Amino acid sequence: MAKKTNVKKVVLAYSGGLDTSIILKWLTEEYDCEVVAYSADLGQGEELDFIPEKAKKTGASSCHIVDLKEEFARDFVFPMFRANAIYEGRYFLGTSIARPLIAKAQMEIAAKEGADAVSHGATGKGNDQVRFEIAYYHYDPAIKVIAPWREWDMKSRTDLENYAKKHGIPVPTSKKFPWSSDRNLLHISFEGDILENPWAEAPEEMYQLTVRPEDAPDQPEYVEIEFEKGDAVAVNGVRLSPAKLLAKLNEFGGKHGIGRVDLLENRYVGMKSRGVYETPGGTILEEAHRAVESICMDREVMHLRDSLVPRYADMIYNGYWFSPERQVLQTLIDASQQTVNGKARIKLYKGHCRVVGRDSASDSLFNVDFATFEKDDVYNQADAEGFIKLNALRLRIAAIQRQNKK
């Protein structure tokens, strides 16, 4: 078959695993082009050192390893947590929020390398392809995107292994688990295999970041988290960078079995899909953040912001992080956080965390010393009558109207 010749140099998001190794080889074969491998460190907890050598062996002209952990925590996870964004009531968006950053760094390498194409290993049925590609196009509307899973004929693991053998790519003797997973500093996700039966409980050996709640310590533990303008800045009194703070909370959450979620969710591409997630630190972070908001944030600001969060979560889930609508909405969210300065105390125990105290030295709307005014100046109980009467007025008029109709 004739090679495709419209691409000169492609930057591939490369993990070192079987799939992206095959893609690397396939790109050189199919497109007869130079392939630059690229791996991002988002805290997936795997050894990346071996990757450059492996990439080159498989045919890459060069390989970039980029440490994105702090940028990930600071510019992606934290802004999202200012909104308490949760998709379909349960999912903390751990994969969704990582993809735009992976794509951003990939496009920066493409620019630096003068590449005319980018490629990724996401399948044609999932959300990730959308998240990657929308981000690519944001950075370069003319970039050529190669999504091998939508292009080649291979459909199964056997197809892949045959291709690997044919091209001398080492195949792991056994895949560790039959399900697929995606991990970073915020979470790990699982899908496929047994999860395709929506009634089947996820097996215990699936979980990676959290102990079984039954195996968590028998004594609860308390953690204090401090916030400035809506961002966590310290844990138990120790200031930490965003990535280190998230890692610290992951330790706490993991130890106590916190943050497991089992969700049948709606993909952007139109189908439902089962996912199991572990978000140990993020689960604690959300609980603490809401608690500090509860004491510092105006009611109407909170309700307005909350009413927009489902839409904000959709934007992130669907891959629109870099879109102008996410950006204008972020300005509202960030503005809502100016007074979110304070701390929360969270109890961790056997798979669950729960706020037990919250305070704010600077911005409490609860602690305000009413004594500076005569009690009646700030709240006169008699005012409630007028408040109720006028709020009920339209309902009373409607009731009169109903009576008159009879």
Place this chain on the structure above:
Amino acid sequence: MAKKTNVKKVVLAYSGGLDTSIILKWLTEEYDCEVVAYSADLGQGEELDFIPEKAKKTGASSCHIVDLKEEFARDFVFPMFRANAIYEGRYFLGTSIARPLIAKAQMEIAAKEGADAVSHGATGKGNDQVRFEIAYYHYDPAIKVIAPWREWDMKSRTDLENYAKKHGIPVPTSKKFPWSSDRNLLHISFEGDILENPWAEAPEEMYQLTVRPEDAPDQPEYVEIEFEKGDAVAVNGVRLSPAKLLAKLNEFGGKHGIGRVDLLENRYVGMKSRGVYETPGGTILEEAHRAVESICMDREVMHLRDSLVPRYADMIYNGYWFSPERQVLQTLIDASQQTVNGKARIKLYKGHCRVVGRDSASDSLFNVDFATFEKDDVYNQADAEGFIKLNALRLRIAAIQRQNKK
């Protein structure tokens, strides 16, 4: 002081406790009117038998005891749970949803008795006065409402006790707890006393409906809940009436320490307030309901509904259950539930519950047998390219525009 003479007969929401006993007496004194006592059984788990005698001793002309448990569960709690309504991200609205029903039955008695006024024991700083009175006015826009706490001069417990002694009303030798609480079939709430320190953890002895998670069974337990049109109809295969089902789930939740919430919330009257809640059955119910929705409900219907829930929760929290806006919104919510038929399996353990399986024999949008069509007819991976390209089009045009500007 001259007696107020504009009221002839008043129906009082009466609990048999000190406060409403004093109100009963005060009404007869202050208004020189007939007082009809009324108590509603919403599953608060207290003995109501003694109430009529006590009411009459304190001066009531008669006393009505009304069992509202099934109506409460069926027509108030269940419609609300069709929406997964939660106020400010945490509160299951257990008190808010009960008040309109208490007021409804009270107004029915007022109509039957030919009363020209109603009265309640809610204070002038809280939400409950609004919830009661808006409901009163809905049923009779001309009803006279007497809210003694907004009217009399008594401000403290000592004032009350002095009044009680003066009028021969028996005062409990010691108040059991220094905080106030409100209980029904859905929940119990606590506020006041130590909770006024937002940093202080609620004391263990406060909790009434749930065991301490540390004292819950060391073995997890599983429960299966079945839904029809969004309402729970069976637990572990046994069909139950709404009230009995809720009671059953309370048993499960209570045993495993599930449903404790500690919240600093925004009251409708404009101040922040700390509340501690136990909603054992409701917490399980919401988890199960969302799970069945996840497999039966269209994505866009769910997202539309979810985007309206903060507003719906506000309506209930603020006392607008009988308002036309709640009713038109309910039509949308109910319409969204026509396909919510299926079951969920929930794991209960040490203060937490979590869905582990969900299914629907009749309405699964996940189990659909794609095999009835050629794979490519239902989902062709190549379609994803066009999907992404067109969804990205406006972002690509914007990117071109940015490039041209440089």
Place this chain on the structure above:
Amino acid sequence: MAKKTNVKKVVLAYSGGLDTSIILKWLTEEYDCEVVAYSADLGQGEELDFIPEKAKKTGASSCHIVDLKEEFARDFVFPMFRANAIYEGRYFLGTSIARPLIAKAQMEIAAKEGADAVSHGATGKGNDQVRFEIAYYHYDPAIKVIAPWREWDMKSRTDLENYAKKHGIPVPTSKKFPWSSDRNLLHISFEGDILENPWAEAPEEMYQLTVRPEDAPDQPEYVEIEFEKGDAVAVNGVRLSPAKLLAKLNEFGGKHGIGRVDLLENRYVGMKSRGVYETPGGTILEEAHRAVESICMDREVMHLRDSLVPRYADMIYNGYWFSPERQVLQTLIDASQQTVNGKARIKLYKGHCRVVGRDSASDSLFNVDFATFEKDDVYNQADAEGFIKLNALRLRIAAIQRQNKK
């Protein structure tokens, strides 16, 4: 070139014009299949009698003409006007609301005829292809859809004319206008040609349904429209069927030059597009409907409904009329209309219409006779103080907080 053989019988939405005539021929050639022609009468004001003969001459096996005018007005236009749906602040959705009905009737014919495919003449850059095809799939998820403009190589009018000549299809000696248009009982739309210059004013000869405002009568005219449950039922006291009523209002609007709109709009497929619209009757209808709502509808119901209309308008514009989300939202909209019974008086003059009076004998929330109650029972001015004080409370607390910070 080998013929495509996977289609046996296709129902084509056929107008008798050049484009769909070529498509008809092309389908028989390209797919070697039976083609059933179908034309819907939605009040486009054109002669449809000649169509069957023309269709058969061009190769159709049969031709169906369906009168959809009343169904269009009653089940599509009127439900939409209950919401006052307007896209991007200006467009009355005249084309968008027609497409689903055209597709519905087409699918009914396909079912009757045992066809395995449907086809339409919408281009690959527009909204109409989406509207048609989403509706097709709603009725039959396995239907084969043929969209020739996305499939063939012809790109220009010259290409079409060459094809027509080659296949003996009569080509109109001159196209009447260089822009394209779509007309039905609700509106006519124009796009293309000179409109592609966003600064150029649409030429006067473009307009079909309305006189030039300058040429409208020098005397204003008044029209009274009566509504029942949100639907117009009578004009100037004469009850009319939905389609006849719409036609009547088109007469009024057309005579006075009402309902011209020039809009640069955002297409669902991601690009901006200039459209010019004439919606003479619809413009009057919306003005009148809002007026009757203003006197009959509860404030919060109206504001809730209004807040959802942009989303509702998007659903229609984007082609999701038959989607479950549009249907559940419609239940809310329809519920909001139960009290919308009354009449409005509209002044028509030189390109503009404006309500000058509204009333409701049965449901006015304005006319309610407050005299049935003592003035002070319904509205006591002193109540306003409490109303304001409590509504301002959170703002006052915040102000105290700001002062304390200084």
Place this chain on the structure above:
Amino acid sequence: MAKKTNVKKVVLAYSGGLDTSIILKWLTEEYDCEVVAYSADLGQGEELDFIPEKAKKTGASSCHIVDLKEEFARDFVFPMFRANAIYEGRYFLGTSIARPLIAKAQMEIAAKEGADAVSHGATGKGNDQVRFEIAYYHYDPAIKVIAPWREWDMKSRTDLENYAKKHGIPVPTSKKFPWSSDRNLLHISFEGDILENPWAEAPEEMYQLTVRPEDAPDQPEYVEIEFEKGDAVAVNGVRLSPAKLLAKLNEFGGKHGIGRVDLLENRYVGMKSRGVYETPGGTILEEAHRAVESICMDREVMHLRDSLVPRYADMIYNGYWFSPERQVLQTLIDASQQTVNGKARIKLYKGHCRVVGRDSASDSLFNVDFATFEKDDVYNQADAEGFIKLNALRLRIAAIQRQNKK
């Protein structure tokens, strides 16, 4: 009657008319306090020079006249028009947006003068009292507010005239009009008298800012308005300050009879009320602003913003301009305007205005030169198939599900 002695010095919003003259006198009598008169020039087009003398004659210790026209246009009207805010689909909020500014300047004078109270002439049934007082409390949560209409016993014009005569306040021999009105640079409003009959057409002599459309020029006129970041900056090529620009547009609108609205609206205090408005310049401004947005603004940003405008309009209508929720929402609105740079051409004729052209040299998302890319790179018609297929996927799955159920 004993004088109220809790106020030392009050700043009164004073117009020089009968009502506020009586209030001035009444305050000195009733509260035995110093009264500082204050009048704001918001472009109401009346002579304010005589006011200080009149105020002093009636008993004011001093009188402040403040020119707020530019601040009004720049910091209140223009931010609001960035949102295209319209209340209940029709009202441009001309009075609502002025009240907070009047209150702001009043509080500044109170601070300067060391006053402990403020007072206004708004009645107890209207919206204005809320707008004034919420703003007062924002600036000083402890300020004493005196609202004479809620306090005194006078109920009618006769009562006022008697009071005036008794206290030597000159009474105009005849009130010019039987309805009340409020005017500023943005609009004039009317209510009361004949307008209380919702069916009666407003009489022609009511209108102040616009000619009768029938009397407007027989020739249409065109006006070009230029925008920067969403704010109008030039008319017909001439740069103008915000207030001057608004005045210029008022001239155009007034001459052509543009901007008359007759609305039955819902007041914040719970009742419906008829209002007639003239907003000549504002009506043109909104039409032009939307047109420039249509060519410069991303679709999703526009739809997101538009979905929030009903709520934003409510905030302004209800008096929450200085609230934190309005402020955080404004950040989103302002962020949406960064690219709104361009111009619109509006046709004015006989009571109506209509965009006929729009353009943007710097930010057009329409004019983008697609030629910089191969046509197929930017839009490939074949992409539409995948776009439709995936958008329809959930609907197709639901259709399969329905078929399986049969």
